Amino acid sequence: MLLVQIYVDDIIFGATNVSLCEEFSKCMHSEFEMSMMGELNFFLGLQIKQLKEGTFINQVKYIRDLLKRFNMEEAKTMKTPMSSSIKLDKDKKDFNLVLKNLT
Numbered sequence: 311m312l313l314v315q316i317y318v319d320d321i322i323f324g325a326t327n328v329s330l331c332e333e334f335s336k337c338m339h340s341e342f343e344m345s346m347m348g349e350l351n352f353f354l355g356l357q358i359k360q361l362k363e364g365t366f367i368n369q370v371k372y373i374r375d376l377l378k379r380f381n382m383e384e385a386k387t388m389k390t391p392m393s394s395s396i397k398l399d400k401d402k403k404d405f406n407l408v409l410k411n412l413t
Contacts, residue, residue, distance in 0.1 A: 311325060311326045311330075312324075312325045312330045312334060313325070314334070317354065321338070321344075322350055322353055323335075324350075355369060355372045356369060356372075357370060357371055
């Protein structure tokens with residue numbers, strides 16, 4: 311499976327098979343002038359961390375920048391309310407998706 315996301319001049323793509331990523335990258339380079347940025351770490355203000363256990367997304371950097379911008383780095387923290395009765399599990403269908411970034 312190959313997934314492609316295009317946003318203005320950024321393209322991110324991922325595949326369950328590394329050879330699909332390489333083939334897509336070669337195809338894009340043959341048609342357009344672009345550079346491979348490597349493994350996806352940031353996209354549209356989101357931080358992406360890819361581990362064996364799964365892909366994790368957060369906005370820590372964005373929040374820290376906002377706090378700094380409004381001089382609130384020392385503000386008192388609050389917990390985010392979340393239902394304690396909901397149990398989050400891994401996806402039943404386990405597959406590896408390798409995400410890459412082109413610009």
